[in-house]
Amino acid sequence: xxxxxxxxxxxxxxxxxxxxxxxxxxxxxxxxxxxxxxxxxxxxxxxxxxxxxxxxxxxxxxxxxxxxxxxxxxxxxxxxxxxxxxxxxxxxxxxxxxxxxxxxxxxxxxxxxxxxxxxxxxxxxxxxxxxxxxxxxxxxxxxxxxxxxxxxxxxxxxxxxxxxxxxxxxxxxxxxxxxxxxxxxxxxxxxxxxxxxxxxxxxxxxxxxxxxxxxxxxxxxxxxxxxxxxxxxxxxxxxxxxxxxxxxxxxxxxxxxxxxxxxxxxxxxxxxxxxxxxxxxxxx
Amino acid sequence: xxxxxxxxxxxxxxxxxxxxxxxxxxxxxxxxxxxxxxxxxxxxxxxxxxxxxxxxxxxxxxxxxxxxxxxxxxxxxxxxxxxxxxxxxxxxxxxxxxxxxxxxxxxxxxxxxxxxxxxxxxxxxxxxxxxxxxxxxxxxxxxxxxxxxxxxxxxxxxxxxxxxxxxxxxxxxxxxxxxxxxxxxxxxxxxxxxxxxxxxxxxxxxxxxxxxxxxxxxxxxxxxxxxxxxxxxxxxxxxxxxxxxxxxxxxxxxxxxxxxxxxxxxxxxxxxxxxxxxxxxxxxxxxxxxx
Numbered sequence: 001x002x003x004x005x006x007x008x009x010x011x012x013x014x015x016x017x018x019x020x021x022x023x024x025x026x027x028x029x030x031x032x033x034x035x036x037x038x039x040x041x042x043x044x045x046x047x048x049x050x051x052x053x054x055x056x057x058x059x060x061x062x063x064x065x066x067x068x069x070x071x072x073x074x075x076x077x078x079x080x081x082x083x084x085x086x087x088x089x090x091x092x093x094x095x096x097x098x099x100x101x102x103x104x105x106x107x108x109x110x111x112x113x114x115x116x117x118x119x120x121x122x123x124x125x126x127x128x129x130x131x132x133x134x135x136x137x138x139x140x141x142x143x144x145x146x147x148x149x150x151x152x153x154x155x156x157x158x159x160x161x162x163x164x165x166x167x168x169x170x171x172x173x174x175x176x177x178x179x180x181x182x183x184x185x186x187x188x189x190x191x192x193x194x195x196x197x198x199x200x201x202x203x204x205x206x207x208x209x210x211x212x213x214x215x216x217x218x219x220x221x222x223x224x225x226x227x228x229x230x231x232x233x234x235x236x237x238x239x240x241x242x243x244x245x246x247x248x249x250x251x252x253x254x255x256x257x258x259x260x261x262x263x264x265x266x267x268x269x270x271x272x273x274x275x276x277x278x279x280x281x282x283x284x
Numbered sequence: 285x286x287x288x289x290x291x292x293x294x295x296x297x298x299x300x301x302x303x304x305x306x307x308x309x310x311x312x313x314x315x316x317x318x319x320x321x322x323x324x325x326x327x328x329x330x331x332x333x334x335x336x337x338x339x340x341x342x343x344x345x346x347x348x349x350x351x352x353x354x355x356x357x358x359x360x361x362x363x364x365x366x367x368x369x370x371x372x373x374x375x376x377x378x379x380x381x382x383x384x385x386x387x388x389x390x391x392x393x394x395x396x397x398x399x400x401x402x403x404x405x406x407x408x409x410x411x412x413x414x415x416x417x418x419x420x421x422x423x424x425x426x427x428x429x430x431x432x433x434x435x436x437x438x439x440x441x442x443x444x445x446x447x448x449x450x451x452x453x454x455x456x457x458x459x460x461x462x463x464x465x466x467x468x469x470x471x472x473x474x475x476x477x478x479x480x481x482x483x484x485x486x487x488x489x490x491x492x493x494x495x496x497x498x499x500x501x502x503x504x505x506x507x508x509x510x511x512x513x514x515x516x517x518x519x520x521x522x523x524x525x526x527x528x529x530x531x532x533x534x535x536x537x538x539x540x541x542x543x544x545x546x547x548x549x550x551x552x553x554x555x556x557x558x559x560x561x562x563x564x565x566x567x568x569x570x571x572x573x574x575x
């Protein structure tokens with residue numbers, strides 16, 4: 001690193017820069033500490049596994065966690081086939097800068113930037129009203145799948161493109177069909193990138209509130225089926241803090257659970273992608 | 285069982301089907317954006333057809349029950365919160381990026397970047413909750429009611445700061461080392477090198493990052509809903525409670541019907557247009573290499 005000659009204005013700049021970073025890191029640590037201090041009391045088995053009582057002031061988040069898991073499962077079940085298929089199409093069946101690739105790429109880039117509340121409106125209009133699912137875990141999960149697609153497709157496609165062309169040529173030389181090449185050669189090779197993309201998308205899905213409020217609803221009972229309304233963890237935190245007086249203690253507990261979950265998932269995802277970019281060979 | 289082809293040049297039947305299936309899937313995904321636009325337009329058609337966009341800017345106020353749909357107060361609130369947030373987040377984020385690249389001792393670079401990445405992953409509802417329990421009472425102690433435009437700006441700034449910092453860091457990393465060596469050779473101190481050489485060289489990437497942050501700020505719902513006060517009024521001072529366009533949709537969608545619902549969908553379309561414009565500008569601006 002370069003260290004040119006220091007002078008007076010230079011020292012001022014150095015102090016400013018260090019102060020700025022200290023401020024940002026300090027705010028982050030303040031937020032985490034606040035959550036941890038107020039929420040740690042709630043982190044026990046009863047909180048995690050029992051149902052909310054008295055609108056969530058008492059009891060736990062057990063049913064909420066189940067609903068969140070179901071919504072996530074629906075979202076993944078919809079996003080993985082669609083995302084993987086599109087990524088394979090983009091990397092194997094179209095030219096890199098060709099019209100199809102550009103159209104899909106542009107569409108995905110715009111989708112990635114659309115605000116989550118707009119996705120909530122779209123999900124409400126398409127899944128709840130037009131398809132008639134009403135406020136349900138299915139509607140919520142499908143809306144989240146639409147939001148997860150851009151991230152997942154980009155990650156999978158970059159994983160597939162990173163596979164050397166030699167491997168595809170070798171498979172062809174051995175007489176494999178393209179389907180077999182895909183299943184036996186490319187998919188295992190791109191699996192780490194896919195997993196990283198999946199984890200990032202899951203992280204985004206778990207953090208979603210606005211898209212779920214009017215697609216999967218507010219009901220905090222244990223859902224009986226995918227067509228039942230269910231409340232996701234993020235929505236529960238929102239409801240407890242804004243609509244329920246005295247709900248702050250439970251909200252802190254729920255927020256701590258959510259943040260810890262997300263930190264773990266995002267850390268694992270970035271770990272995985274750093275290992276990919278860190279020069280490891282694709283062969284396992 | 286591994287399927288094998290009879291010949292390399294002619295696809296087997298399984299392959300032909302696979303190609304068709306994948307093409308259909310990709311088409312469905314490509315069409316998704318069109319679907320979003322179509323449904324938003326369909327739902328907002330009743331109010332767009334009756335008076336057109338003029339409704340949203342010339343009515344008496346936002347009184348949906350009486351058919352008045354003036355969006356302007358909320359639009360101003362959204363813009364004010366976003367601009368204020370950017371005014372705080374862009375300098376702080378850039379300073380963090382400069383720190384990571386030029387001032388940090390080697391052992392501190394990775395932890396600071398990790399903190400930024402973790403900040404980026406925290407849900408907006410948690411930011412809003414923390415703002416509601418910590419920041420709003422602090423502001424209320426200074427000047428009631430606390431839930432105000434200022435609180436919205438501060439929380440929003442904290443949320444978009446990681447975007448600015450991470451993209452700024454990437455842009456600074458892309459500055460050729462020869463520029464920096466040249467600066468050292470000319471006898472510039474570190475401040476001079478950063479302010480006069482590195483930042484100007486990275487300005488396209490930094491601008492792209494700022495535009496992406498702006499897009500994120502415009503689209504943010506939950507945090508503003510929770511800390512900004514939710515009163516429909518044009519902000520007169522930093523301490524006025526305001527309602528953002530996004531928060532408005534979230535609040536009223538639950539009971540909106542007919543034209544009211546159509547009006548909310550129309551405001552969704554407006555948001556989508558603004559954010560798409562910013563994202564497009566960011567993609568165009570960031571693509572150019574440093575001059």
